[in-house]
Amino acid sequence: MSVLIVIPARYASTRYPGKPLAELKGATGEVKSLIRRSWEAASAVKGVDRVVVATDDDRIKAASEAFGAEVVMTSPDCANGTERCAEAFDVLGGGYEIVVNLQGDAPLTPAWFVEDLVAGLKGDPMAEVATPVLRCDGRALNGFLEDRKAGRVGGTTAVFTKDHHALYFSKEVVPFTDASFADEDETPVFHHVGVYAYRPSALGAYPRWASGPLEQLEGLEQLRFMEHGRQVLCVEVEARGRQFWELNNPEDVPRIEAMMAQMGTA
Incomplete structure (x- = not known):
């Protein structure tokens, strides 16, 4: 099955304006932008036919093309990354059987996360x-x-x-537990990794659906699929000793840089 990876990136983030161009220092001291590190993560995934950056901003376009990325320009009216992926897919003329949304704020995403994700969607015809x-x-x-x-x-x-069909996603910690856990303990809580694989039919329908109350309250785009009765598959992935964190706030930069230093990520 043909696979397209789209990296949606916008400049006007409410919590962190200009986030895709934020600079992150790796273990060797080399500084690269967030969008470049995300593109490098996408390019490391096996079995992918094409990787593109989807943006509405000329600064991100110029920075991305400077390090060799293919860029698709999309509307500033896209409400979230899924809508931007849907528009990019249309601009490219379709033609792919699975579209992966590798959000541009997750530079530590290991290649096997995406590979396992695609395999999971291929193996579950209901999802x-x-x-x-x-x-x-x-x-x-x-x-x-x-x-x-x-x-x-x-x-x-x-x-x-x-x-492994999703019941809910939240920015709160769910399910609730009042237990205490040491650093290396296994817990009953699952971290949602902000990567998605879509079948084109679901991706194409998404921008036409109204945003529901749960999506609006949580600010989580995947809830729109669930509010419209679409099946979302949660694919459990293994860390294999790797740490993972999204860049949501400026305060996350030193945290991610420390993780990269510890893991030896250049």
Whole structure:
């Protein structure tokens, strides 16, 4: 099945304006923009036919083309990354059987997360969308809880059925647990990794649907699929010793840089 990766990137982020051009220093001291690191992560995925950056901003376009990325210009009216992916898919003329949304704020996404995601969607004919989930260890869960106490939006969590079909996604920590966990402990909480694989039929329908109350309250685009009765598959992925974090706030830059230093990411 042919696979397209789209990296949606907008300049006018409410929480972090200009985020795609934020600079991150790797383990060797080399500084690269967030959008470049995200493109490099996408380019490392096996079995992909094409990788494009989708943006509405000339600064992001120029920066992306400077390091060799293919860029698709999209409307500034796209409400989220899924809508931007849908428009980019149309601009390119379709022709791919699976479209992956690798959001431009997740430079630490390992290639196998996306490879497992695509395999999961291929293997579940009932699912129209798939997204990875990663079981939290105590360190990750405690980080989520500290962020919420400090009033920061950290990672998103997911709950799902025994068949791994999504029940809900939230920026709160769900399910609730009052247990204490050491850093290396396994926990019952799953971190939702902000990557999506879509079948074209679901992706094409998405921009035509009204945004529902859950999507609006949580600010989570994947809830629109669920509010319109579409099946979202949660594909459990393995960290394999890698740390993972999205860049949501300026305060996340030193956290991600520390992770890259620890993992030896250039």
